[in-house]
Amino acid sequence: MSLRLRLSLTLGAAFALIWALAAAWMLSDLRNQMMFSLDQRLVASARMVAGLLEQLPTLPSKGEGTHFSAEQLNIPGGMACQVSSLRGEILARSHNNPEQALEAEKMGFHDQMIDGAPWRSFTLARGDVRITTADRQIEREALNMSILLAASVPVGVALLGCLCLLWLGIGQGLAPLNRLREALMRRNADSLEPLQLQAFPSELKPLLETQNQLFQRIGKTIERERRLTGDAAHELRSPLTAIKTHLQVARMTDGSARDQSLARAEEGADRLHRTLEQLLLLARVEGSLSFDDGSQCSAEQVARLAIQDATGGERLRIKLHVPDDLSAALLQMPAVLAIAALRNLLDNALRHTPEDCAVEVHLENIGNRVRFVVRDHGPGIAPDDLQHLTQRFWRNGQSTGCGLGLAIVQAIVQRCDCALHFDSRPDGLRVELTMPLQAL
Numbered sequence: 323m324s325l326r327l328r329l330s331l332t333l334g335a336a337f338a339l340i341w342a343l344a345a346a347w348m349l350s351d352l353r354n355q356m357m358f359s360l361d362q363r364l365v366a367s368a369r370m371v372a373g374l375l376e377q378l379p380t381l382p383s384k385g386e387g388t389h390f391s392a393e394q395l396n397i398p399g400g401m402a403c404q405v406s407s408l409r410g411e412i413l414a415r416s417h418n419n420p421e422q423a424l425e426a427e428k429m430g431f432h433d434q435m436i437d438g439a440p441w442r443s444f445t446l447a448r449g450d451v452r453i454t455t456a457d458r459q460i461e462r463e464a465l466n467m468s469i470l471l472a473a474s475v476p477v478g479v480a481l482l483g484c485l486c487l488l489w490l491g492i493g494q495g496l497a498p499l500n501r502l503r504e505a506l507m508r509r510n511a512d513s514l515e516p517l518q519l520q521a522f523p524s525e526l527k528p529l530l531e532t533q534n535q536l537f538q539r540i541g542k543t544i545e546r547e548r549r550l551t552g553d554a555a556h557e558l559r560s561p562l563t564a565i566k567t568h569l570q571v572a573r574m575t576d577g578s579a580r581d582q583s584l585a586r587a588e589e590g591a592d593r594l595h596r597t598l599e600q601l602l603l604l605a606r607v608e609g610s611l612s613f614d615d616g617s618q619c620s621a622e623q624v625a626r627l628a629i630q631d632a633t634g635g636e637r638l639r640i641k642l643h644v645p646d647d648l649s650a651a652l653l654q655m656p657a658v659l660a661i662a663a664l665r666n667l668l669d670n671a672l673r674h675t676p677e678d679c680a681v682e683v684h685l686e687n688i689g690n691r692v693r694f695v696v697r698d699h700g701p702g703i704a705p706d707d708l709q710h711l712t713q714r715f716w717r718n719g720q721s722t723g724c725g726l727g728l729a730i731v732q733a734i735v736q737r738c739d740c741a742l743h744f745d746s747r748p749d750g751l752r753v754e755l756t757m758p759l760q761a762l
Contacts, residue, residue, distance in 0.1 A: 325499075329492050334485050341484075345477045349470050356466045360457070361431060364401070364444035367455045371403055372448040402441075404454045413451060426454040433459070498523050502530065514541040549714070561597070565590040600726035603662065604714075607733040613656035620650055621685055621692040621757070624660045629683070631661065632668035639672060643684045649692065651759040655738040660757060663734040666727035667696045667753050674700030674751070694755045703746040711744055731755070 403416040404424045412423055425434050426445050434441055436456075443456035498519075505517055516534040568587035572580045606613075619627070622644055629640050653660050671681040679699040686693050703711065710716045712732035715725035735742045741756040 326489075326492050326496055330485075330489050333488055333492075337484055337488065338481065341477065341481045345474065348477075349473065352470065352473060353466055356469055357462070360462050360465075361442070361444070364431075364442070364455045364457065365446075367401060367403065368444055368446040368453045371405070371453050371455070372446060375405065375448070375451065375453070401455060401457045404456075406452050406454065408447075408450055408452065424454045424456055426452045498526050502526070502533075514538075514544075561590040561594040565594070597726070600730060604726060604730050604733060607659070607730060607737060613658050617657045618652040618760075619657040619660065620652055621694070621759075622648060624653060624657065624664060625683060625685060625694065627657075628661045628664035628668060632665045632672065638680075639675070639677075640668060640681045640683060643682065645686060647687065648685055649687050649759060651761070653692070654758040654760045655740070659734045659738060663731045663740070663755060664694055664696075666731050667694075667755060670727050671696050671698035671700075671751070671753070674698050676700075688756065690759050690761065691756050692759055694757070696753045696755070697750055699750040702748060702751055703744070705746065708744050708746060712742075 401416075402424065404412060404426065405414040406412050406423075406426045410426070424436065424441070424443055425432065429445050429447060432443050432445065434443060434456075440459040441456045442459055442462060443454055445452055445454045447453075501519060502517070505519060514537045516537060517530060519530060522530055565587045568583040568590065572583035572587065575583065625642055625644070629642060632640070668681060668683070675681050675698040681699075682695075682697045684695040684697070686695070712728045713725075714729045732742060734740065735755070739758055741754075743754040743756075745752040745754070
């Protein structure tokens with residue numbers, strides 16, 4: 323169902339309901355006013371007959387059969403009039419229809435059945451006579467129905483006109499959305515420039531701004547992926563070329579030279595494998611894939627698992643300092659990402675720390691967060707290079723890594739509401755990684 327049709331049905335139903343209630347109220351009030359006017363006509367006719375009787379000769383005491391025409395008594399057509407004495411004797415009647423006498427014992431208005439038909443009567447006492455006027459209920463209802471019908475037709479026509487105007491108005495109000503759709507349809511598949519629409523309604527400007535922001539994010543994502551593809555192609559070309567060269571040398575030599583070439587080819591394959599693993603992990607972290615496998619760890623457990631993965635057989639090169647008051651709360655992030663981030667920091671620290679020195683890891687509580695401080699004893703980083711540490715494939719002149727470890731850490735920090743800070747000192751680099759904790 324289109325938005326225009328849905329709005330038309332919703333608002334049209336509301337309009338129809340309101341108009342129906344207003345029409346019912348108006349017609350009910352009109353009916354009451356009509357019935358009141360007909361009753362007042364009976365009263366006016368009775369008083370008029372009373373005034374005429376005062377001008378006529380004295381009526382006989384027994385007037386059965388004495389008749390006056392409706393014209394003589396000025397009785398409107400369709401109305402009956404009866405003059406009777408206080409003892410119930412009929413002194414005069416306007417005509418013989420109805421044949422049955424009108425009940426005149428009760429003063430005022432009275433509904434009665436005469437000749438099998440309902441009548442509405444009014445009785446007025448004037449001196450020693452009673453004047454009763456009456457008209458048929460069926461005629462009253464017919465008159466009332468004709469008036470209600472005449473009043474209902476304009477209401478119905480007005481309602482239909484409002485619904486038509488509502489349909490046209492909604493269509494005109496939704497025209498900017500059609501302009502937006504047409505503008506999107508005219509764009510090329512690779513066009514990511516912001517949409518520029520003139521005279522756009524203020525209510526739809528947030529939609530247009532959000533659409534332009536989406537184009538901007540898509541453009542940045544495509545540019546990032548292009549840069550990643552170019553950098554990855556360059557980085558993977560070097561180990562592949564080295565592997566191919568060493569294998570060619572091994573094919574042409576024998577003895578220790580062959581063994582050395584094969585060993586270097588294996589090192590190149592290991593480097594290529596590590597680079598591919600880091601690329602896959604970076605793509606997963608920056609994508610929308612979920613890492614929540616149900617497992618959660620505390621800060622101390624993450625530190626020990628990361629040390630185990632990073633050192634292998636060199637566990638003694640890392641010293642872990644855990645305070646006694648360290649919170650036992652679980653980390654509010656997937657354990658696999660927390661371990662991967664800390665492991666990459668440890669790998670980077672071990673790579674730049676001399677073999678006779680140890681890498682230090684300190685854990686400390688900061689409110690509802692925990693901070694991991696990784697300190698190496700390497701040559702440090704120049705202040706101008708600190709801003710490049712988390713860039714993909716960036717390495718200083720002395721690094722032997724693939725340049726993706728710290729980029730992965732930065733991606734995990736952005737995804738899991740963490741914090742990363744670098745502090746280069748003369749005795750080494752100090753890296754602070756802060757992770758959120760779950761509430762106890």
